[in-house]
Amino acid sequence: MPELLSVSQVYKSFLISDGMFRKRQLDVLRDINVIIEEGEAIGLVGESGSGKTTLARIIMGMIPADSGEVLFDGLDLTALSKAGRRERRRDMAIVYQNPFVSLNPRLSVLDLVAEPIRAHERMSRAALKQRVTGLLADVGLEESYLNRRIGAMSGGQAQRVAIARALALKPKLIVLDEPTSALDVSVQAQVLNLLANLRATHGYTYLLITHNLDVVRHMADRVLVMSQGEIVEHGATDAILDSPQHPYTQALVAATPKSPSS
Amino acid sequence: MAYIEIDNLQVVLELATGPLAVVKGVSLAVEKGEIFGIVGESGSGKTMTCTTLLGLTPNVARVSAETLSVGEHNLLDKNWAAVRGREVAMIFQDPASALNPVFTIGAQIDAVLRRHTELNKKARRARLLELLEQVGLPDPLRTAASYPHQISGGMQQRALIAMALSAGANTLIADEPTTALDVTVQAQILALLKSLRDQLGLTILFVSHDLAVISQVCDKVAVMLHGEIVETGPADAVLKSPDHPYTRALLDASPKPGSRGTVLPTVAAQMVLHGGSHA
Ligand SMILES: Nc1ncnc2c1ncn2[C@@H]1O[C@H](COP(=O)(O)OP(=O)(O)OP(=O)(O)O)[C@@H](O)[C@H]1O
Ligand SMILES: Nc1ncnc2c1ncn2[C@@H]1O[C@H](COP(=O)(O)OP(=O)(O)OP(=O)(O)O)[C@@H](O)[C@H]1O
Ligand SMILES: [Mg+2]
Ligand SMILES: [Mg+2]
Numbered sequence: 001m002p003e004l005l006s007v008s009q010v011y012k013s014f015l016i017s018d019g020m021f022r023k024r025q026l027d028v029l030r031d032i033n034v035i036i037e038e039g040e041a042i043g044l045v046g047e048s049g050s051g052k053t054t055l056a057r058i059i060m061g062m063i064p065a066d067s068g069e070v071l072f073d074g075l076d077l078t079a080l081s082k083a084g085r086r087e088r089r090r091d092m093a094i095v096y097q098n099p100f101v102s103l104n105p106r107l108s109v110l111d112l113v114a115e116p117i118r119a120h121e122r123m124s125r126a127a128l129k130q131r132v133t134g135l136l137a138d139v140g141l142e143e144s145y146l147n148r149r150i151g152a153m154s155g156g157q158a159q160r161v162a163i164a165r166a167l168a169l170k171p172k173l174i175v176l177d178e179p180t181s182a183l184d185v186s187v188q189a190q191v192l193n194l195l196a197n198l199r200a201t202h203g204y205t206y207l208l209i210t211h212n213l214d215v216v217r218h219m220a221d222r223v224l225v226m227s228q229g230e231i232v233e234h235g236a237t238d239a240i241l242d243s244p245q246h247p248y249t250q251a252l253v254a255a256t257p258k259s260p261s262s
Numbered sequence: 263m264a265y266i267e268i269d270n271l272q273v274v275l276e277l278a279t280g281p282l283a284v285v286k287g288v289s290l291a292v293e294k295g296e297i298f299g300i301v302g303e304s305g306s307g308k309t310m311t312c313t314t315l316l317g318l319t320p321n322v323a324r325v326s327a328e329t330l331s332v333g334e335h336n337l338l339d340k341n342w343a344a345v346r347g348r349e350v351a352m353i354f355q356d357p358a359s360a361l362n363p364v365f366t367i368g369a370q371i372d373a374v375l376r377r378h379t380e381l382n383k384k385a386r387r388a389r390l391l392e393l394l395e396q397v398g399l400p401d402p403l404r405t406a407a408s409y410p411h412q413i414s415g416g417m418q419q420r421a422l423i424a425m426a427l428s429a430g431a432n433t434l435i436a437d438e439p440t441t442a443l444d445v446t447v448q449a450q451i452l453a454l455l456k457s458l459r460d461q462l463g464l465t466i467l468f469v470s471h472d473l474a475v476i477s478q479v480c481d482k483v484a485v486m487l488h489g490e491i492v493e494t495g496p497a498d499a500v501l502k503s504p505d506h507p508y509t510r511a512l513l514d515a516s517p518k519p520g521s522r523g524t525v526l527p528t529v530a531a532q533m534v535l536h537g538g539s540h541a
Contacts, residue, residue: 017407026404048416048444049400097415097442101358144279152320155355155438156304156471178415181441182355184304184471189515189526196525211416211444218517218526255445257474259516260501 001037003074004173004205005059008033010068012054028054030229032068038172041199041206043216043237046226047248052209053097055226056175059207060094061085072173090120093166094175097209099158099182103150103165109136110146113165120169135164140190155182163191170202177209192218213256217241225249264291265465266298266315266433269329273310273489276322284310286489292482295459297466299476299497301512302486303529308469311486312435315350315467317342332433347378351431353439355469357418361410367394367421368406371428378429393424398450415442423451427458434458437469452479473512477501485509 012029029051036042044052057063059070061077069076072092077085093116096102103112113132117123123131133143139160150158159182166174176195180188192215198204208219216223216237223240225233227248233240244250273285285307292298300308313319315332317340330337335345354360362370368390375386394402397420410418419442426434436455440448456479458464470476476483477497484494485506493506504510511529 014412016404016412018404046444048420048442048447049414053414098356098358100356154305154309160304178442182304182438182471184302185473185512185515186529187304188471189517190528192517193525193528211442211448213445214517214519217519218522251446252444255449257445257449257472257478259474259518260477260498260513 001039003035004038004040004072005034005036005207006069006071007035007055007059008069010055010058010065010070012051012058012063012066028229029058029065032231034224034231036173036205036207038205039199039203040222041208041220043220043223044207044209044226045211045213045216045223045252047228048211050226051229052226053177056094056177056207056209059175060092061089090116090169091172092175093169093171093173095159095162095166095177095179097177099155099162100150103158103162105149105151108147108149109141109153109161112150112161113168116165116168131168132164135168136161138167138194139164140187156184156187159183160187160191167198171204173205173207175207175209178211179208180215181211188215195219213241213252214259225252263331265294265296265333266290266292266467267329267331268311268314269327271311271314271327271330272325273307273314273319274324275320276324281324284489285314288486288489288491290484290491290494292465292467294465295463296482297455297459297468297480299480299483300467300469300486301471301473301476301483303488303508304471306486307489308486309355309437312352312437312467312469315433315435316346316352318352347374347429347431349431350433350435351426351429352435353423353426353437355437355441357415357422357442358410360422361418361425363410365409366406367408367410367413371406371421371425374425374428389428393428394421396427396454397421397424398447399424416444416447419443420447420451432463433465433467435467435469438471439468440470440472440475448475455479473501473516485512 010029010032013025013027015023016026018024046052058065110132113135114128141160163179180191210216220237223237224231233246233249244253268288268290271285271288275282275284288311302308314325319325332350335349371390372386375381375389381389391402394405399405399420423439440451468480480497483497483500484491487508493500493509514527
């Protein structure tokens with residue numbers, strides 16, 4: 001399979017206040033290398049604060065890396081013209097960790113999901129509404145939510161709007177940052193089934209960031225483990241989770257609560 | 263009378279499209295020092311039920327109940343100033359919106375300490391750093407000086423937990439408090455909540471989608487579906503041998519080792535399988 005995403009030698013730091021009125025540099029990502037082939041599902045797990053969301057934002061071209069290179073479909077997004085970048089962007093989508101922050105609270109659900117479609121395709125209002133209704137149905141939301149705003153929805157409902165929006169343009173790469181942590185296990189099952197199904201039928205590629213190792217095991221072919229800004233372990237999912245080598249991965253596996261039914 | 267007593271709670275939202283009942287006759291009794299879990303469908307009214315205990319339901323909500331009380335406080339009197347912070351504190355489901363973007367984490371927690379404790383400035387600073395340490399933030403000084411957007415999702419969630427604990431309330435409502443945390447930090451937070459219960463007799467209402475977490479920390483559990491409690495009882499019993507088809511369906515829907523490549527059962531499918539109705 002051809003390479004879809006290649007991240008090499010990426011470094012990132014932020015200038016922060018150390019609490020004593022001085023500034024210092026916080027190294028958030030150190031020498032990150034990731035290759036994702038088309039059609040793969042990769043799990044990214046790791047400590048809270050280890051840099052997963054920062055890496056996702058760099059991959060999406062939302063923030064620049066300090067150094068290193070990110071190639072999507074062989075192209076460096078930061079080197080493209082604005083129009084070229086816009087065209088490439090339709091092939092990548094992200095579901096952010098927090099729907100209430102990432103989605104515009106003034107827009108209706110209809111407009112939120114329609115927005116990316118309108119930016120890239122011309123279609124009639126009726127056709128657009130039908131497409132949005134179909135996307136909402138895929139994530140288990142009824143048509144009656146079309147005119148709601150995010151602020152008037154539950155956490156899990158809002159998260160599903162974010163997922164429907166990300167799927168709207170059938171992107172090649174979907175970065176999912178904790179997509180199901182706000183969902184009850186039944187809706188989670190529905191979303192995971194949908195993602196697996198889309199992958200089987202359209203060959204979608206996923207980078208799935210999650211704290212839930214059962215979800216990683218269910219979805220991912222390979223897994224990357226991050227700790228303190230570095231990838232400390234990577235490999236086939238079952239191999240890593242069955243015999244973790246790095247102390248942090250071992251701690252993760254050991255701390256996973258046992259499901260009550262098993 | 264139980265410490266938290268909710269009897270026949272109804273919440274109706276007055277929407278432009280007409281009234282919408284989102285909590286339909288919920289009754290719960292939580293004893294002092296108990297950790298009481300609520301699980302259930304997304305949108306079933308868990309958060310709405312919790313916010314009625316603080317008077318923080320949305321403007322469009324009409325709340326009624328036979329009884330709604332926490333400790334000495336009859337919440338139907340709506341004397342919220344006496345309740346919020348001192349009696350009941352809440353860890354909100356969505357940390358990023360619960361934190362104020364224009365103040366540092368330290369300033370926000372200090373404001374709560376100033377309002378609800380007698381501590382002087384120096385003691386407040388010490389308490390602040392102690393709280394941040396207790397919730398497992400690796401660099402309390404840095405976190406205190408950070409604005410919410412400068413810290414990760416899981417760090418925001420821990421900052422919010424520290425803030426909820428800072429008022430020293432008797433009752434804690436924890437709405438999905440560990441969703442953004444990796445399991446090692448989650449284990450630390452759960453241990454902290456248990457120790458606060460053991461040492462201070464904190465009463466905790468614990469909302470979670472994670473059945474494993476519920477079975478680990480909760481004494482009792484209630485299962486919600488469409489605005490109603492469909493099953494309640496000791497957490498072990500309910501989660502080991504559930505009576506209601508919805509609870510059984512939830513247990514089946516969790517991904518498990520060996521489930522990859524299979525279609526996970528969802529509730530609609532399961533309800534039919536178990537002969538229940540999905541009304
Ligand atoms: N804009 C910023 N300014 C300063 N520091 C930042 C900024 N954004 C992120 N950080 C810091 O970078 C580190 C990594 O954050 P990131 O959000 O990538 O973590 P994460 O792995 O996604 O964690 P979580 O699992 O909790 O979401 C954290 O220490 C955070 O405080
Ligand atoms: N301001 C509002 N206006 C209209 N409907 C609302 C409003 N707030 C919540 N709702 C609706 O009330 C119902 C109950 O919401 P609630 O937030 O209590 O659900 P929940 O059980 O906490 O779900 P989740 O697990 O997804 O967080 C949902 O169907 C939601 O869409
Ligand atoms: Mg993150
Ligand atoms: Mg909720």
